[in-house]
Amino acid sequence: MGLTVQKYGGTSVRDAERVMNVAERIVEAYKSGNNVVVAVSAQGDTTDDLIEKAKEINPKASKREMDMLLSTGEQISIALLAMAIEKLGYPVISLTGWQAGMKTDSNYGASRIHRIETERINNELDKRRIVIVAGFQGINKYDDITTLGRGGSDTSAVALAAALHADVCEIYTDVDGVYTTDPRIVPNAKKLNEISYDEMLELASLGANVLHNRSVEMAKKYNVKLAVKSSLNRVEGTYVKEVNQVEKMLVRGVTRDNDTARIALCDVDDTPGKAFSIFSMLAKSNISVDLIIQSIGKENKKDISFTVSESNLEAALKVLEENNSIINARETKWSKDVSKVSIVGAGMVNNSGVAATMFEALYNEHINIHMIATSEIKISVLVDRKDAERAVSAIHDKFNLA
Ligand code: ADP
Ligand code: ASP
Ligand code: MG
Numbered sequence: 001m002g003l004t005v006q007k008y009g010g011t012s013v014r015d016a017e018r019v020m021n022v023a024e025r026i027v028e029a030y031k032s033g034n035n036v037v038v039a040v041s042a043q044g045d046t047t048d049d050l051i052e053k054a055k056e057i058n059p060k061a062s063k064r065e066m067d068m069l070l071s072t073g074e075q076i077s078i079a080l081l082a083m084a085i086e087k088l089g090y091p092v093i094s095l096t097g098w099q100a101g102m103k104t105d106s107n108y109g110a111s112r113i114h115r116i117e118t119e120r121i122n123n124e125l126d127k128r129r130i131v132i133v134a135g136f137q138g139i140n141k142y143d144d145i146t147t148l149g150r151g152g153s154d155t156s157a158v159a160l161a162a163a164l165h166a167d168v169c170e171i172y173t174d175v176d177g178v179y180t181t182d183p184r185i186v187p188n189a190k191k192l193n194e195i196s197y198d199e200m201l202e203l204a205s206l207g208a209n210v211l212h213n214r215s216v217e218m219a220k221k222y223n224v225k226l227a228v229k230s231s232l233n234r235v236e237g238t239y240v241k242e243v244n245q246v247e248k249m250l251v252r253g254v255t256r257d258n259d260t261a262r263i264a265l266c267d268v269d270d271t272p273g274k275a276f277s278i279f280s281m282l283a284k285s286n287i288s289v290d291l292i293i294q295s296i297g298k299e300n301k302k303d304i305s306f307t308v309s310e311s312n313l314e315a316a317l318k319v320l321e322e323n324n325s326i327i328n329a330r331e332t333k334w335s336k337d338v339s340k341v342s343i344v345g346a347g348m349v350n351n352s353g354v355a356a357t358m359f360e361a362l363y364n365e366h367i368n369i370h371m372i373a374t375s376e377i378k379i380s381v382l383v384d385r386k387d388a389e390r391a392v393s394a395i396h397d398k399f400n401l402a
Pocket of ligand 1: 008009011041151172173177178180183184207208210253
């Protein structure tokens with residue numbers, strides 16, 4: 001018997017009507033003869049609302065208690081969805097992350113799934129029940145509830161598909177698939193019929209939140225057949241595949257990431273080991289650094305600038321301040337008013353002039369570039385946040401992606 005894993009996001013289950021719609025779609029897959037396992041997110045803005053509730057009481061709440069709180073959103077969804085399927089007259093059971101055997105590490109708020117103990121789910125499937133699993137959550141070795149990071153229900157779904165050897169993992173959301181850029185920013189963005197795992201991983205990591213980046217990483221690793229579709233219509237979605245199965249495009253998509261902040265260390269000593277000492281300090285505090293630039297030394301001094309995620313800004317500034325006797329920067333500047341705008345495409349590798357075209361698009365819009373980073377299949381620039389959407393549109397147009 002075939003097995004389909006489906007995932008429904010927050011907007012797809014935001015109210016009773018949407019929950020019934022999802023229930024009908026699940027039953028349809030079940031009636032076609034397949035076993036069906038479903039991962040589901042919290043309804044609508046529930047997760048954001050829970051974060052606000054916590055902030056009212058304690059803005060510095062421990063990550064463990066935050067996970068305890070945030071996991072409740074998904075628990076509401078699984079129960080409601082199971083009730084909807086009961087109402088349609090089909091056998092169903094809802095399971096929280098721990099009931100479903102979702103074992104994670106203990107990195108609260110950003111846990112990784114170690115393994116899924118599939119016995120319980122398999123027992124339920126043997127009884128021909130539809131299994132509804134709470135997305136985004138798991139349990140660590142202390143039996144405490146963990147969460148996988150924002151957008152993590154996608155990863156729950158792919159992990160289930162990998163562990164249960166599903167035939168396909170279908171991610172149902174509020175757009176028709178993966179587009180050349182966020183269709184909410186650029187209305188004439190085009191839906192992609194297919195995309196490689198590597199390109200999708202870059203897009204997701206660079207701000208295209210249509211898929212959680214770890215879900216793509218996992219799909220690639222375990223060769224999970226992944227599709228992104230709308231929960232609201234029957235339009236053919238986007239298939240995520242191996243590189244060699246996909247036509248190489250110069251530029252597949254454009255992204256914007258607002259979760260970034262820039263730090264500049266001015267006039268640090270121009271001596272060997274400086275970058276090593278700064279970035280190892282940050283690494284020790286678990287702070288990832290993204291774009292980095294270093295100026296040419298002048299009078300034995302140089303500037304080092306880099307970006308971190310906005311949520312890490314405060315921690316990074318603290319580490320730098322505490323260690324300034326070693327770093328010896330004359331001044332530390334920072335800004336949150338920046339965004340990273342990127343292009344991704346597997347065809348970039350063998351093509352010159354892609355970066356120049358991107359920069360020309362920004363020049364035409366009089367948008368200033370603060371930092372640049374390139375790799376084989378992506379180019380990222382840091383721009384002022386107020387310019388970011390305009391930058392995305394201009395670049396999207398310049399590469400004729402519409
Ligand atoms: P869900 O609740 O279903 O997980 P998300 O809000 O996490 O949905 O992801 C879907 C959203 O991702 C879309 O509404 C869209 O605004 C945004 N998005 C960003 N980049 C892209 C892209 N390249 N293609 C499609 N959607 C994108
Ligand atoms: N509910 C979680 C969030 O809002 C997980 C998810 O939707 O994937 O981030
Ligand atoms: Mg999502």
